[in-house]
Amino acid sequence: MSYRDPQRGPCLIKSRDRAFLLTAFAVFILFYCLNVLRAPLLLQEPDTLWQIRAGQWILDHARVPSVDFYSYTAAGKPWISMQWLSQVIYALTFNAGGWRAMAVLAAASSAAIVGIVCFYLLRHLRFSVAIWCAVLTGAAMGPHFTARPHVFSYVLLAIWMISLLDAYDDEKFDLPPLLTLAPLIVLWANIHGSFTYALTLLYIFSACSLYHNFIKRDYAKCRRVLVTTLATTACAAITPYGIKPAFMTTTLVSMKFASGYINELRSPDFHASIFILLYFVAIFLVIAGLGIRLGAARLISFGLAAATGLRYMRALFMFFLLAPIILARPAARCFPPLAPQSPAADSFDSKAAPDALLGLLQKYATAVLVGCIAFAVLATASVRWRDDIAPPKTIAPEAAIDFVKRANITGNVFNSQQFGGYLIWSGIPVFIDGRLEIYGDAFERKYAETVDLADVAKAHAVLDEYNIAWAILNPHEPLASELARNATWEKAYADADAVVFVRHR
Numbered sequence: 001m002s003y004r005d006p007q008r009g010p011c012l013i014k015s016r017d018r019a020f021l022l023t024a025f026a027v028f029i030l031f032y033c034l035n036v037l038r039a040p041l042l043l044q045e046p047d048t049l050w051q052i053r054a055g056q057w058i059l060d061h062a063r064v065p066s067v068d069f070y071s072y073t074a075a076g077k078p079w080i081s082m083q084w085l086s087q088v089i090y091a092l093t094f095n096a097g098g099w100r101a102m103a104v105l106a107a108a109s110s111a112a113i114v115g116i117v118c119f120y121l122l123r124h125l126r127f128s129v130a131i132w133c134a135v136l137t138g139a140a141m142g143p144h145f146t147a148r149p150h151v152f153s154y155v156l157l158a159i160w161m162i163s164l165l166d167a168y169d170d171e172k173f174d175l176p177p178l179l180t181l182a183p184l185i186v187l188w189a190n191i192h193g194s195f196t197y198a199l200t201l202l203y204i205f206s207a208c209s210l211y212h213n214f215i216k217r218d219y220a221k222c223r224r225v226l227v228t229t230l231a232t233t234a235c236a237a238i239t240p241y242g243i244k245p246a247f248m249t250t251t252l253v254s255m256k257f258a259s260g261y262i263n264e265l266r267s268p269d270f271h272a273s274i275f276i277l278l279y280f281v282a283i284f285l286v287i288a289g290l291g292i293r294l295g296a297a298r299l300i301s302f303g304l305a306a307a308t309g310l311r312y313m314r315a316l317f318m319f320f321l322l323a324p325i326i327l328a329r330p331a332a333r334c335f336p337p338l339a340p341q342s343p344a345a346d347s348f349d350s351k352a353a354p355d356a357l358l359g360l361l362q363k364y365a366t367a368v369l370v371g372c373i374a375f376a377v378l379a380t381a382s383v384r385w386r387d388d389i390a391p392p393k394t395i396a397p398e399a400a401i402d403f404v405k406r407a408n409i410t411g412n413v414f415n416s417q418q419f420g421g422y423l424i425w426s427g428i429p430v431f432i433d434g435r436l437e438i439y440g441d442a443f444e445r446k447y448a449e450t451v452d453l454a455d456v457a458k459a460h461a462v463l464d465e466y467n468i469a470w471a472i473l474n475p476h477e478p479l480a481s482e483l484a485r486n487a488t489w490e491k492a493y494a495d496a497d498a499v500v501f502v503r504h505r
Contacts, residue, residue, distance in 0.1 A: 055091025411469025
């Protein structure tokens with residue numbers, strides 16, 4: 001649909017795009033401020049702690065790690081830190097401003113995801129519908145907005161998918177995408193291991209483009225698509241580890257026990273959030289109700305996102321991100337009332353009703369921009385005066401570790417997995433932490449059966465096997481109850497979040 005006014009020329013398009021950009025910025029500010037208000041929740045992931053330490057190690061040694069040196073159970077085993085660039089960013093951020101700076105970074109990167117989605121939807125959907133879809137996307141993804149590298153990958157995923165769709169829809173799926181996708185995949189391959197998902201999406205669109213061009217006998221364009229795809233794939237190997245990170249996703253997916261034990265790797269539990277269930281169902285109802293027809297590339301990509309989202313809780317949030325981007329153009333094409341509108345004051349498309357809100361936004365653009373900036377500045381400044389912005393005690397048992405150090409408790413530790421990040425943070429070699437690819441599925445099972453006390457005799461055998469001298473556990477774990485009533489162990493410290501046991505010698 002064209003928005004060019006013959007009497008006004010291209011300036012009207014620029015005015016409309018400025019309004020859309022301003023609206024996306026306002027949505028970004030809204031979610032940024034909401035995230036800042038919930039800053040402590042952004043720091044609730046145990047992995048954030050060891051990732052900062054890993055980033056600091058990389059900065060200190062000017063190289064990436066190649067073997068594990070944070071645990072004693074996997075010490076010396078190969079370690080491919082797929083998120084090394086994210087870890088460096090986190091280390092620089094923490095060094096500059098501590099946990100407050102980390103919260104601001106997490107809030108901004110999370111809000112950027114919603115802002116990018118909003119801007120794309122505004123270009124292809126009715127103004128009010130686009131805003132609501134962006135807001136719902138942010139609300140659905142909200143539980144996964146934390147200070148972890150996957151948030152950076154979501155920003156890249158949104159840009160990646162939009163770039164693929166724009167190139168595919170405009171039938172320019174050759175050299176121009178390479179100029180965007182090649183540097184993007186280089187960045188992504190060093191930011192987070194999910195870059196393999198991006199390559200999968202690229203292959204879907206490439207295959208569909210090749211098919212269409214082959215049918216048209218445009219063999220020259222087929223060659224350009226192949227070159228673009230191969231060159232972009234080759235760029236994914238530009239990491240300190242070469243091509244090795246690309247195979248780590250296969251390693252994680254093949255961990256069958258961990259997939260059922262680690263929350264974010266499990267299938268979604270829709271009983272835990274009725275909103276997520278309703279939103280998931282609503283997406284399919286909209287497709288069926290409006291009769292939205294998807295082309296092959298969109299259909300396969302949507303099916304892939306839905307299938308992985310139903311298998312892994314982590315991937316469900318990726319589905320919520322991709323679904324509105326994939327469906328926007330087809331929805332507007334199949335159901336004209338969803339098509340973009342012109343401003344009320346500058347109506348030039350007789351087929352679409354004017355949008356009074358869009359016209360009002362354009363009229364008071366300066367006031368809205370100044371208000372957004374002022375709101376963001378106030379929200380950021382408020383962080384400085386808060387004393388609750390730090391990882392929660394449920395993952396950072398500071399008091400318990402302080403006691404351990406004062407009491408000079410040493411030797412091998414058996415720790416709850418949720419405490420692994422803080423033990424690394426404190427310089428204590430761990431039994432286990434969140435780096436599943438290092439420990440492997442069999443070790444994860446051994447840990448789980450021990451801490452959950454699947455077999456009492458086997459649990460004590462594991463403690464003996466690894467010569468455990470002390471343990472720090474969640475008080476509610478079955479192993480904590482067993483050690484509390486076992487004469488071989490003494491409860492040395494306990495609070496609401498952690499309990500420390502010391503073995504009698």
